[in-house]
Amino acid sequence: MTRDLLTIVVAAFNEAQALPLLHPRLRAVLDTMPDVESRVLYIDDGSRDATWEVLQHLATQDPRVALLRLSRNFGKEAALTAGLDHVDAGAALILDADGQDPPELIPQFVARWREGFDDVHGTRIEREGEGWLKRGTAHVFYRVIGRLSHTPIPADTGDFRLLSPRSLAALRQLRERHRFMKGLFGWVGFNSVAIPYHREARSAGASKFNFWRLWNFALEGITSFSTAPLRLATYLGLITAAVAFVYALWIVIKAMLWGDPVAGWPTMMAVILFLGGVQLIALGLIGEYLGRLYLEAKQRPLYLVDAWKPAAGVFSSRQ
Numbered sequence: 437m438t439r440d441l442l443t444i445v446v447a448a449f450n451e452a453q454a455l456p457l458l459h460p461r462l463r464a465v466l467d468t469m470p471d472v473e474s475r476v477l478y479i480d481d482g483s484r485d486a487t488w489e490v491l492q493h494l495a496t497q498d499p500r501v502a503l504l505r506l507s508r509n510f511g512k513e514a515a516l517t518a519g520l521d522h523v524d525a526g527a528a529l530i531l532d533a534d535g536q537d538p539p540e541l542i543p544q545f546v547a548r549w550r551e552g553f554d555d556v557h558g559t560r561i562e563r564e565g566e567g568w569l570k571r572g573t574a575h576v577f578y579r580v581i582g583r584l585s586h587t588p589i590p591a592d593t594g595d596f597r598l599l600s601p602r603s604l605a606a607l608r609q610l611r612e613r614h615r616f617m618k619g620l621f622g623w624v625g626f627n628s629v630a631i632p633y634h635r636e637a638r639s640a641g642a643s644k645f646n647f648w649r650l651w652n653f654a655l656e657g658i659t660s661f662s663t664a665p666l667r668l669a670t671y672l673g674l675i676t677a678a679v680a681f682v683y684a685l686w687i688v689i690k691a692m693l694w695g696d697p698v699a700g701w702p703t704m705m706a707v708i709l710f711l712g713g714v715q716l717i718a719l720g721l722i723g724e725y726l727g728r729l730y731l732e733a734k735q736r737p738l739y740l741v742d743a744w745k746p747a748a749g750v751f752s753s754r755q
């Protein structure tokens with residue numbers, strides 16, 4: 437009987453405190469699944485603390501651990517891409533290093549995969565340790581992007597998911613530089629299923645995503661998966677033009693009927709400022725897309741690898 441192959445992919449940026457808590461949990465869970473040949477691939481995303489030393493220590497203790505170190509901090513999305521690129525066989529399961537995605541659920545993910553699902557993703561029922569503002573904005577974000585994008589992006593779903601070998605292969609073909617992973621997973625499609633779970637609070641350390649980063653992340657998501665804002669600019673222009681036309685007509689008629697006793701400074705200013713504002717918004721929107729096109733056109737690699745250490749025990753069979 438060939439055993440199923442599974443690699444747990446964990447991106448870590450300054451997680452020296454959280455990793456020693458995560459790994460024993462992970463190991464305990466993997467030990468309960470003797471019918472799965474498992475690996476744990478940690479990606480050090482250019483950490484500035486002792487993360488790499490901690491990881492190397494874990495690797496000497498556990499032959500299942502593989503390590504990848506990027507040349508600098510490329511961000512979570514690039515780190516995950518690097519990790520998934522290095523999974524050469526079997527399925528991959530993405531997990532946060534801070535213990536917010538409970539490893540204890542892995543057997544459930546694997547069970548669904550065995551039922552034939554290609555994309556098994558965790559959907560948060562509750563987010564502990566996160567303020568109402570973060571929860572509220574996240575809620576709004578998922579609703580907005582759900583309406584704007586033609587790609588199905590399940591709400592309240594993070595990167596906690598298992599990808600079958602074929603959806604992994606499909607994902608690898610998407611080499612865009614602006615990587616909004618949730619959208620990319622949705623774009624791939626195949627059979628997907630959600631597993632509801634309670635998102636725990638961070639085990640140690642602080643979140644790497646402040647509001648500014650989340651805002652940019654949201655912009656990334658919307659511009660990567662929808663051109664609706666460009667369409668919006670068109671409609672905004674059309675509406676403004678229509679209103680301006682009616683207003684101009686009214687001014688002309690008024691002048692013909694009652695004469696023009698040169699007033700109109702306030703209206704003039706209001707119109708100029710309004711039109712200027714609308715034009716700047718439209719230009720800004722075009723600029724957002726143009727900037728992304730520019731970065732895309734450079735065709736730089738998505739990440740650079742500094743060090744790669746495969747697991748000591750090699751997969752016994754290949755799928």
Ligand code: UDP
Pocket residue numbers: 446447448449450451481509510511512513515531532533534536642643644645
């Ligand atoms: N992460 C990363 N590179 C970064 C930022 C974050 O690899 O530049 C990792 C981080 O170590 C963690 C995961 O991404 O494993 C989620 O980050 P975090 O917990 O800070 O985000 P939150 O859960 O608050 O959204």
Ligand code: MG
Pocket residue numbers: 532534536638643
């Ligand atoms: Mg977290």
